Structure formats: C-alpha cells, structure tokens
Amino acid sequence: MKSLTFTRCMFWFGILFLYLPMVILIIYSFNAGRNVQVWAGFSTHWYGEVLRDRQLMAALGRSLRVAFFSATAAMLLGLLASIAIIRMKRFRGRGLLSGMVTAPLVMPDVIIGVSLLMLFVSLQQAIGWPQGRGLNTVFIAHTTFCVAYSTVVISSRLRELDESLEEAAQDLGATPVSTFFQVTLPIIWPALLSAWLLSFTLSLDDVVIASFVTGPGATTLPIEVFSSVRLGVSPKINALATMIILVISLIAFTSWYVTRRIDIRNRRQQLAYQREME
Amino acid sequence: MNAATETTASDVRARERVKKKPLLSIEQVSKEFDGTYAVDSVNLQIYSGEIFALLGASGSGKSTLLRILAGFELPTAGRIRLDGQDLTGMPPYKRPINMMFQSYALFPHMTVEQNLAFGLRQDRLPRAEIKDRVGRMLDMVQMKKFARRKPHQLSGGQRQRVALARSLAKQPKMLLLDEPMGALDKKLRTRMQLEVVDILESVGVTCVMVTHDQEEAMTMADRLAIMDEGRIEQVGTPVDVYESPTNRMVAEFIGSVNIIPAEIQADEEDHMILRSPELPVPIYIGHGVSSGIDQRDMLFALRPEKTILCTEQPEGDYNWAAGTVNDIAYLGGHSVYHVKLDSGRVVQTVLANRERRSPRPTWEDRVWVCWESDAGVVLRD
Amino acid sequence: MRRIDLSRIPGARWGVISSPYLWMLLFFLLPFIIVARISVAEAQLSIPPFSALFQWAADRLTIEISFASYQWLVADDTYFRAYWQSIQIAFFSTLLCILIGYPVAYTIARAPAHTQPTLLLLILLPSWTSFLIRVYAWMGLLSNRGLINQALVGMGITDGPIQMLNTNFAVYVGVVYAYLPFMILPLYANLVKHDNTLLEAASDLGARKIISFFRITLPLSKNGLIAGSMLVFIPVVGEYVIPELLGGRRTLMIGKVLWQEFFNNRDWPLAAALALVMILILLIPIMIFMRVQQKELEGRR
Numbered sequence: 001m002k003s004l005t006f007t008r009c010m011f012w013f014g015i016l017f018l019y020l021p022m023v024i025l026i027i028y029s030f031n032a033g034r035n036v037q038v039w040a041g042f043s044t045h046w047y048g049e050v051l052r053d054r055q056l057m058a059a060l061g062r063s064l065r066v067a068f069f070s071a072t073a074a075m076l077l078g079l080l081a082s083i084a085i086i087r088m089k090r091f092r093g094r095g096l097l098s099g100m101v102t103a104p105l106v107m108p109d110v111i112i113g114v115s116l117l118m119l120f121v122s123l124q125q126a127i128g129w130p131q132g133r134g135l136n137t138v139f140i141a142h143t144t145f146c147v148a149y150s151t152v153v154i155s156s157r158l159r160e161l162d163e164s165l166e167e168a169a170q171d172l173g174a175t176p177v178s179t180f181f182q183v184t185l186p187i188i189w190p191a192l193l194s195a196w197l198l199s200f201t202l203s204l205d206d207v208v209i210a211s212f213v214t215g216p217g218a219t220t221l222p223i224e225v226f227s228s229v230r231l232g233v234s235p236k237i238n239a240l241a242t243m244i245i246l247v248i249s250l251i252a253f254t255s256w257y258v259t260r261r262i263d264i265r266n267r268r269q270q271l272a273y274q275r276e277m278e
Numbered sequence: 279m280n281a282a283t284e285t286t287a288s289d290v291r292a293r294e295r296v297k298k299k300p301l302l303s304i305e306q307v308s309k310e311f312d313g314t315y316a317v318d319s320v321n322l323q324i325y326s327g328e329i330f331a332l333l334g335a336s337g338s339g340k341s342t343l344l345r346i347l348a349g350f351e352l353p354t355a356g357r358i359r360l361d362g363q364d365l366t367g368m369p370p371y372k373r374p375i376n377m378m379f380q381s382y383a384l385f386p387h388m389t390v391e392q393n394l395a396f397g398l399r400q401d402r403l404p405r406a407e408i409k410d411r412v413g414r415m416l417d418m419v420q421m422k423k424f425a426r427r428k429p430h431q432l433s434g435g436q437r438q439r440v441a442l443a444r445s446l447a448k449q450p451k452m453l454l455l456d457e458p459m460g461a462l463d464k465k466l467r468t469r470m471q472l473e474v475v476d477i478l479e480s481v482g483v484t485c486v487m488v489t490h491d492q493e494e495a496m497t498m499a500d501r502l503a504i505m506d507e508g509r510i511e512q513v514g515t516p517v518d519v520y521e522s523p524t525n526r527m528v529a530e531f532i533g534s535v536n537i538i539p540a541e542i543q544a545d546e547e548d549h550m551i552l553r554s555p556e557l558p559v560p561i562y563i564g565h566g567v568s569s570g571i572d573q574r575d576m577l578f579a580l581r582p583e584k585t586i587l588c589t590e591q592p593e594g595d596y597n598w599a600a601g602t603v604n605d606i607a608y609l610g611g612h613s614v615y616h617v618k619l620d621s622g623r624v625v626q627t628v629l630a631n632r633e634r635r636s637p638r639p640t641w642e643d644r645v646w647v648c649w650e651s652d653a654g655v656v657l658r659d
Numbered sequence: 660m661r662r663i664d665l666s667r668i669p670g671a672r673w674g675v676i677s678s679p680y681l682w683m684l685l686f687f688l689l690p691f692i693i694v695a696r697i698s699v700a701e702a703q704l705s706i707p708p709f710s711a712l713f714q715w716a717a718d719r720l721t722i723e724i725s726f727a728s729y730q731w732l733v734a735d736d737t738y739f740r741a742y743w744q745s746i747q748i749a750f751f752s753t754l755l756c757i758l759i760g761y762p763v764a765y766t767i768a769r770a771p772a773h774t775q776p777t778l779l780l781l782i783l784l785p786s787w788t789s790f791l792i793r794v795y796a797w798m799g800l801l802s803n804r805g806l807i808n809q810a811l812v813g814m815g816i817t818d819g820p821i822q823m824l825n826t827n828f829a830v831y832v833g834v835v836y837a838y839l840p841f842m843i844l845p846l847y848a849n850l851v852k853h854d855n856t857l858l859e860a861a862s863d864l865g866a867r868k869i870i871s872f873f874r875i876t877l878p879l880s881k882n883g884l885i886a887g888s889m890l891v892f893i894p895v896v897g898e899y900v901i902p903e904l905l906g907g908r909r910t911l912m913i914g915k916v917l918w919q920e921f922f923n924n925r926d927w928p929l930a931a932a933l934a935l936v937m938i939l940i941l942l943i944p945i946m947i948f949m950r951v952q953q954k955e956l957e958g959r960r
Contacts, residue, residue: 010762017759017836018785021796024806028799081679091676095953100683102952106889106945108897110914114921114934115690121707122693144686147679152952167350168383170370172397172448177671182396186387205789208899212921222791229791229904233799241792252787256780268430 022245029238046239056224056240063204063221066135070142071199077143078150078195085151086158087166104148113212116141120213133215141213142206146199153198157191158184190262197255201248301326301484302347302452307356308508309342316342317353318508324452329478329485331499333492335531339508341456344488348377348454360451371400377454380461382441384429390416390440391425397448415443418477434462435470442474446481453478455487459494471497492532496520504528526657529579536585536625539659540578551596552578552656556621562596564651577657582626584653587615588646589639598648599625603641615639617647691938698931701725709927728932738933741911742940748827748912749895752834753842756891757884759835760842764883765876767843768850779847786840794833794904801829801905825907833901838894842887849883850876882951889948893941913937 029047033040050056078101084091085098104112120130120137130137161184169179185192207222214220228237300323309317317339324330332340345351347358349370358365365373376397384393394415398408416422419439429437438461445453458474459467475498478485489495495502496516504511504519504527512519512528523529526537538561540552545566552561561578592598604624605616612630619625627647629638639645700709701723710723732738767778785793800806801824808820823829853876861871899914906912913933921930 007762007766010759011766014759014763014839015781018782018839021793021800021836022785022788024800025792025796077679077682080675081683084676084679088672088676091672093680097676097680097683098953099949100687101679102949103945104687105952106893106948108894108914108937108941110897110899110917111934111937112690114917114930115694116686118693118697118927118931119686119690122697125707140686144682147683151679162381162383164379164381164383165385167348167370168377168379169385169396170350171348171375171377172444173371173400174396175369175371178400183385201787205791207791222789225789225791225795226900229795229798233795233802237795238799241789241795244792245788248788249784252784253780260776 025238026242026245029235029242031235031238034235046235047243049236050240050243053236056221059219059221059224062135062218066138066142066220067200067203069139070146070203071196073139073143074146074150074199075154075192075196077147078154078199079192081147081151082155082158086155087163101148101151104145105152107145109206109208110212112141112145113209116144116209117212133213134218135214137213137215138210138218138220141209142199142203145206145209146202149202150195150199153195154188154191157188161187190258193255193258197251201252204248299326300324301361302486303359304343304347305357305359307343307346307353307358309339309346309351310354315339315508317346319356320508320510322503322510322513324484324486326484327482328500329475329487329498331495331502332486332488332505333490333495333502333531334505335490338505340488340490340505342508343505344377344454344456344486347452347486348375349373374451375454376445376448376450376452377456378441378445378458380457382429382437382461384437384441384444386429389426389428390421390432393429393440394444394447397444401448411447415447418446418480419443435466438462438470438474442477446477446483450483453483453485455485457489458487458498459489459491467494468497474498504531506531522655523579523657526577526579526659529655529657534582534626536580536582537657538578538580538623538625540576540656542574542576549651550656552576554578556619556623557599558620559594559596559598561654562651563654563656573658575659577659578654579657580625580649580654582614583612583628585625585627585647585649587617587627587629587639588648589643591646592648594648597651597653598646600644600646601625603639603643603645606641613638615645617645691935694931694934697928698728698935699724699726700928700931701727702926702928707927708925725928728926728928731929732932732936737911738913738916741913741916742936744911745896745898745913746940748830748834749892749898752831752838752895753888753892755831755835756839756842757888760839760846760887761884764843764846764850767847768853775851782843783840790837791900793837794901797829797833797836798824798904801832824905825910827906827910829905829907830902830910830912833905834895834898837901838891841890845886845890846880846883849880849886853879882954885947886951889944889951893944893948896941897937 028039030042030044031039032043032045081097081101085094085101088094116137117133120133120140123129124131130140165183165187166179169183170176174182205222206220207226210220211223211226214223225237225240228234302322302324304320304322304324307317307320308315320343332343334340342351346353349365349368349372353366356366360374365375385396388396391412394412395408398411403411412425413422416425419442421436421439421443424432424436424440429440432440438458455474459470462470471494487495487498499516501513501515502519503513506527511531512524514522519528520532523532529535530537538554538556540554540557540561543551543553543560547566548564550563550566552563554561591600599617599619601617601619603615604618607614607616608631610631612628615627615629616624617627625647631638697709700711702708703710710725763782767775767782770778802808803820803822803824805824807823811817812820857875857879858871861875862868866874897914897917898912899918902910902912902915903918906915917930917933917937920926920933
C-alpha cells in the first residue's frame with residue numbers, strides 16, 4: 001500500500017504542477033493594472049487591447065493560413081508515408097523512409113530551422129527557387145516536421161486495421177485505389193482528422209523554426225508573441241495567452257471527444273471480430 | 279472417424295469426377311520467401327463441382343498456396359489455369375475467384391446488405407439486379423431479418439453465413455475458404471460444417487478450402503491434399519488418405535498410428551511376411567506390396583482401432599504382441615490403451631466400451647494386442 | 660507473409676512511395692548536407708554571408724574548403740562549456756521527468772479502463788496549448804516580484820525575494836514543465852499493455868509489491884522509458900526558447916549560442932559547424948530513439 005499512496009501523491013502533484021501556472025496566468029489576464037504582479041481589480045481591458053492590435057491580428061491570420069496548409073499537406077504526405085511503410089512491406093529504402101519520418105520527432109528545432117534556411121538560401125543561389133523567404137518557406141518547413149507527427153498517428157491506426165478487409169475488397173473486384181476509398185478511408189478517417197489537428201496546433205505553436213525560415217513581412221503570431229515576451233511579462237500578453245489557451249483547449253477537447261467516440265465504436269467492432277477468432 | 283458413414287457417397291462422387299475435365303490446374307507452382315520455399319513445385323488438379331481441402335500444419339504452405347490462387351501472392355514459378363484461362367499474373371480483383379476469409383473480413387462500416395452488394399457494385403450491375411441478387415443470397419443463408427445490421431451486431435455463426443453469402447454473390451467460378459471454421463467454437467463448428475457443405479452443394483460451386491483440422495477436412499471435402507513443408511504429400515479421398523497413406527508423415531498426420539520398424543522376410547504375389555525385433559511373432563500381410571524394391575527395412579503402420587485387445591494369449595503364429603497396460607484414456611465411447619510391449623515400445627490400441635460396467639483390463643495387467651492380416655500398411659522408411 | 664502485391668501497378672505504387680520520400684529527402688536530408696558544406700565555407704560580409712559553395716573556374720568545378728569555423732569551435736572554450744551544460748541540463752531534466760512522469764503514467768495505466776481516457780486528457784491538455792505560453796507562464800511565477808516570491812516573503816519564510824528567474828533552476832522548472840507530457844505519453848502507452856496477471860503471478864509466488872515493481876514492471880517498460888527519455892533528452896539539448904526566457908546570463912546552452920551566432924553575429928559557417936557538432940553528439944541518442952520507434956512504426960513482426 002505504501003507505493004500506492006506514493007504514486008497517488010506524485011500523480012496529483014503532477015497535475016497541480018501542470019495546471020497551476022496556467023490558472024494563475026489566466027487569473028492575472030483580468031488584472032486591471034498595468035503592473036502584472038499587483039492585483040488592481042477585475043477588468044477585461046487587456047482583451048480589448050489585444051483585439052485592437054492590428055499587427056497581432058495580421059500575424060494571427062498568417063499563422064492560421066500557414067497552419068491550415070501545412071496541416072493539410074502533412075496529413076496527405078503522412079498518409080502516403082504510412083501506406084508505404086505499413087502496407088508495402090518490401091521496397092528498397094524503406095528503412096530510410098521510416099527513419100526520415102521518425103527523426104524530426106526528436107530533432108531540436110534550431111537544427112531543423114538553421115538547416116532548412118541554409119537549404120533555401122543555397123537553392124535560391126543555385127536554381128533561383130524559392131524566391132526569397134516568407135510564408136511559403138514557413139509552410140515547407142512546418143509541413144516537413146509535421147509529416148513526422150502525422151505519420152506516427154496515421155500509421156498506428158493503419159497497423160491496427162485488419163489487412164484482410166482490404167484483401168477482401170480486392171477479392172470482390174475493387175481495384176487497389178477504389179479499395180482505399182471504399183474500405184480503408186471510411187475506417188481510418190478519425191486518425192486522419194487527429195493527424196490534421198495535431199499538425200495544425202504544432203504549426204500554430206512553432207516559433208524557432210519559423211524565426212529561421214521566415215522573411216520580411218511574414219511574421220507569424222508566435223514570433224510576434226516571442227518578441228514581446230522577451231521584454232518581460234505584460235498583461236496584454238497574458239490576455240492573448242488566455243485566449244490562445246481557451247481556443248486551443250476548446251478545439252482539442254472537441255476533436256478529442258469526437259474522434260474518440262468514433263474510434264471507440266470502430267475499435268469495438270474490430271474487437272468483437274477478434275474475440276470471435278480466438 | 280465419422281468419415282465412415284460418408285465413405286460411399288464421396289467415393290461415388292469421386293468416381294463420377296474421373297470423367298470430368300479439371301477446372302483448375304496448378305502446374306509446378308513454387309513460392310519463395312527470402313530463400314525458403316513456402317510452396318515447392320506443387321501440381322494439382324481440381325475438378326468441377328468438388329470440394330477440395332488443403333490440409334496441413336501451420337507453416338506447411340497451404341495458406342500461401344490459397345493466397346496464390348486468390349492472387350494476393352505471385353508465385354515465383356509455375357502456372358495456374360482456370361477453365362483454360364491463364365490466371366498466373368492476374369490481380370485479385372480481376373479473377374473469377376472469390377474467397378471467404380478466416381476472420382470473415384466483413385466491412386465494419388457497412389450493413390449486411392451493403393457487404394453482400396459490395397462485389398456486385400464493383401461490376402457496376404444495375405441497381406435492381408443487385409437488389410435482387412442480394413435478396414436471394416440473404417434468403418439462401420437465412421439472414422433476411424438481419425439485412426440492416428452491422429457486422430458487430432451479429433453472432434459468430436451469423437457472420438460466417440454473411441461472409442459465405444458475400445463470397446458467393448458474384449457467382450464465382452471457384453470459391454476459396456480459408457480455415458472456414460477457424461473463428462468458431464467447437465460446438466458451433468460441427469453444425470456449421472454441415473450447413474456450409476449443404477449451401478455449397480446447392481450452389482454447385484467448385485471449392486478449395488484450407489484447414490489444419492483433419493476432422494473438418496474429412497467431413498467437408500470430397501478430396502484432400504496433405505501438405506508439408508510446401509510440398510504435397512498425398513492427394514486422394516478421405517478414405518484413401520486415411521486407410522492407405524503413402525508415407526509416414528501422412529499416416530502420422532491423420533489420426534493416430536503405431537509405427538513399427540520391420541524387415542521384409544518374404545514378399546510374394548499374395549502375401550508378405552515382415553519380422554520386427556520389437557514383436558514376438560512375425561507380421562503377416564494378406565497381399566504383396568510391389569516387387570522390385572531392394573530396400574528391406576520398412577515401417578509397419580497400424581491404426582489403434584484396427585487392433586484387438588485380448589486378455590489371453592492369441593492362437594496363431596502371426597500378428598500379435600504381448601505387453602502390460604501402461605496408460606488408459608477413457609473417452610466415453612471407447613478407451614485408448616497404451617500397452618508397453620516387452621521390447622519397451624508403447625503401442626496404442628482401442629477398446630470399444632460396449633457394455634456399461636464390464637470388467638476391463640487395468641493398469642499393469644498382462645495383455646495381448648492382435649490384428650488381422652489386412653489391418654496394417656507397409657511404408658517405406 | 661500477408662501483403663497485397665501492388666507491384667502490378669507500378670505507377671500507383673511509385674507515386675505513393677515517392678511523394679513522401681522525395682519531400683523528406685529534399686527538405687529533411689538534403690539540408691544536413693548543405694549544413695555540412697556551409698560549415699566548411701568561409702564567413703563573408705555578403706549576402707548570403709558565406710563563400711560560394713562551389714564555383715566554375717577554368718571549366719573546372721572547384722570546391723574550396725576551410726576549417727576556420729571548427730578551429731574557432733575548439734579555440735574558444737565557451738562552445739565546449741555550452742555543449743557540456745546543455746547535455747547536463749538535458750540529462751538531469753530527463754531524470755526529473757522520469758521521476759515525476761513514471762508515477763503519473765503508472766497511475767493512469769492502473770486506473771479503471773473507463774477513467775483512463777479522461778486522466779490522459781487531463782495530462783495532455785496543457786501540452787496542446789502553446790509551448791511558448793507555457794514557458795511564459797513561469798516567467799510571471801518565478802520573477803522577483805512574482806507570486807512565489809510574494810508568498811515566501813508574505814509568510815515570512817525569507818526576508819527578501821529569492822532570485823529564481825534567470826537562473827538554471829528556472830530552466831529546469833521550464834524544461835520539466837514543457838517536456839513532461841512527452842515522457843508520460845510513451846510510458847503510458849507501454850504500461851497500459853502490460854499483462855496484469857504477471858503481477859498477480861508474482862504476488863502469488865510471494866513477491867512484495869515493491870519487488871515485483873522493480874523485477875517485472877520496470878524491466879517490461881524499458882522501451883517506453885527509452886522512447887520517453889529520448890523524446891525529452893534530444894530536443895532539450897538543442898532547446899532555445901526556455902534558456903532564452905527563463906535562463907540567466909550564466910545559462911549557456913548550445914541552442915541559444917547557435918541562435919546568437921546566427922542572428923546576432925551573422926556567422927553562418929560557425930552556426931552550421933555548431934549545428935553539425937550537435938547532430939554528431941545527438942547521433943547515438945537519435946539512433947536509439949529511431950530503433951525503438953521504428954519497431955513501433957513497422958509493427959512487431
């Protein structure tokens with residue numbers, strides 16, 4: 001019993017540790033005073049300030065655009081990579097592919113950022129593309145590291161999928177492509193959705209890589225936030241942070257809830273088969 | 279073996295078939311995986327309308343062979359012809375062959391109806407015809423009531439019927455069954471075996487099934503092939519394979535058997551005599567084997583149920599052995615006795631329990647095992 | 660042995676494999692080669708700020724190589740100390756993450772099956788919100804006039820505020836805070852698969868709870884522990900945001916140094932050399948991680 005109480009304690013300590021800073025940040029975002037540390041009454045003044053800040057709002061728009069396109073591209077590439085790795089077992093260079101989609105999971109951001117920037121600059125020198133840097137280079141960079149996350153999510157679902165379902169479809173006359181659309185896709189789409197959402201939030205969150213590969217006039221929201229955060233704590237940033245926390249939590253929570261319900265249903269169906277087989 | 283009752287029927291069917299020409303021919307087919315042969319130069323003919331079973335332990339290559347027929351694997355060498363048409367390189371979705379999967383592989387996101395219609399939809403048949411054919415299939419497997427259900431709302435037996443109906447919906451020239459009863463529990467299995475055979479015979483489809491369960495193969499199939507290490511060891515009717523195995527592997531794989539090494543003493547036209555150091559008297563067999571064999575060391579294969587257990591020494595100079603009871607397995611209908619011969623070898627023999635509580639030999643009793651002159655088979659070592 | 664042979668339609672098969680392949684080759688692998696090349700170029704006051712990678716002179720392809728950046732790297736012990744401190748911080752943060760993360764993951768994995776998803780969501784929710792904001796949240800808490808110091812002084816535990824922000828202590832807090840979910844998730848995924856009957860068998864054989872934990876649970880969770888540790892250790896070695904926001908002048912981490920060489924000093928060859936050396940240092944941990952992950956990715960067969 002001794003170890004049990006110890007683990008319980010550590011669990012609640014962990015939860016407290018995770019949430020307390022956020023809660024305090026949210027509380028202080030409603031502070032009326034300019035001085036963040038001293039409570040000077042309740043106010044939503046700083047929220048108005050954030051919403052009126054043209055520069056911040058423009059950066060937010062850019063970030064959302066980049067995140068949308070990166071998430072979409074990463075989801076598609078991740079899907080293809082998963083199919084290649086999980087379903088087409090024997091091809092030359094399979095090890096290299098699965099290595100290349102695994103390594104970005106741990107590669108430090110500064111390395112990805114610096115190496116991609118150097119690639120873009122050298123490519124521009126050598127072949128004239130990409131012309132300068134901006135949102136397009138941020139899109140490429142974000143897609144590259146999001147492919148890794150999206151492949152992990154999609155491939156783990158694809159691996160669980162009973163391969164004989166796809167074989168049965170082909171056996172009944174469906175070509176591999178139409179098998180994918182009639183059987184595989186309807187079963188794994190919740191995983192595609194989670195991969196997209198994960199990539200979207202990761203892209204929306206990245207500051208280091210974007211700082212390296214972006215160009216003039218293409219500042220994303222995290223870069224904007226980072227540059228003011230470096231100067232110290234401010235109630236305006238608290239308000240912005242609170243808004244980001246709430247919006248992301250809301251999206252994350254609903255998507256988690258929806259995909260989970262669908263996934264549970266699908267899994268239950270598959271489990272039922274497996275039980276029959278045993 | 280309950281094969282005994284089916285003997286005559288399947289024998290008749292097998293004889294009828296001789297006149298027919300083969301529907302499917304497998305010619306010198308091999309499949310190599312990383313240097314080992316999963317299927318090794320297999321030749322087989324499957325006749326129109328028969329149920330053919332590939333029987334073997336796991337890893338014997340039977341599943342790979344089935345997957346080659348379905349088109350999921352390409353053979354490394356050899357040809358496959360169906361009705362004169364070369365199938366060898368044809369992708370699965372173009373073959374006029376359908377398969378029932380071991381896991382049934384029913385699409386979980388579709389209803390029973392949609393599952394049955396799937397194959398027909400791929401052929402772009404008119405809607406009315408699809409509806410009509412799905413309706414008939416549902417009738418055939420008595421699943422009309424469940425047409426709108428999803429697979430996870432069905433029981434194991436119901437799922438199997440849907441899977442069978444789905445694989446028959448396209449009226450394939452040939453049906454493949456992968457471990458058809460593998461996903462069912464033992465009680466349900468016996469019932470479904472007969473049910474499936476009834477459906478298959480009413481449709482008249484030619485059928486190749488894979489199983490590791492010999493009882494299932496013998497109940498369902500007209501002919502069967504025993505596979506081991508990628509090769510076909512013997513092909514024949516269940517009776518042929520059980521009663522006249524051609525080698526030790528087949529004899530031991532199907533049913534239980536006592537194998538006794540013996541040396542040929544005399545091999546005449548109408549009888550032969552073998553001598554084994556393990557037996558007190560020679561073995562007399564009521565027919566000759568085949569002349570022209572130089573080899574004298576043979577194996578004598580004797581099924582336990584072909585022997586008689588006696589409590590007194592039998593008369594005669596041939597075909598008996600003496601020993602003590604080593605072990606008894608009481609199985610209700612009969613008991614299997616493990617008799618330890620004086621040479622130390624243990625042989626099995628069967629005693630039918632005809633009376634409820636008659637006195638039977640018990641442990642350590644002195645007993646004799648004897649057999650008729652046509653009870654055993656001589657196999658080459 | 661089970662696979663669908665798609666080799667019969669080479670176009671589709673080629674397309675599926677090659678698009679992610681080419682993308683990752685071009686934007687993940689090729690950059691490292693360019694970094695390696697630039698690290699042996701010479702810094703110049705030009706745009707871009709390094710000597711040409713190769714040039715055609717007299718109809719001949721010439722590649723000039725200069726090891727100036729690497730000489731700098733060795734000559735100035737700042738870089739060595741930055742690497743060393745990064746590794747130290749990453750190592751001890753990983754240990755702290757294990758210490759906190761293991762009990763949490765264990766508690767979730769042992770919880771009733773229907774509450775597990777909720778507990779997991781509870782742990783993961785903060786990590787879905789912005790990384791930057793999570794680090795920022797600690798700036799306010801740890802500063803001299805922040806809530807923690809206010810509380811300490813208010814309760815009379817200390818006379819004046821304790822310097823916490825801009826110290827290595829703050830860096831540790833930030834790193835553990837930001838990276839804890841990366842430890843918990845793979846550990847949980849591993850622990851939840853454990854067969855409970857193993858522990859029952861152990862206690863049946865007379866092992867005390869603590870013994871069966873160290874003899875059975877811990878060894879079995881090895882892969883989860885490795886994956887989690889690598890997910891923390893490797894990125895933390897190259898961490899930039901946390902030392903920049905929470906660390907002080909004495910916090911010397913290689914990610915920050917690289918950033919400064921790149922943006923403030925515009926010495927691209929040196930930055931490239933620093934990145935390359937960092938990759939070399941992290942090569943073995945990355946290999947270990949990829950092996951564990953690849954086993955997961957390709958399925959255990």
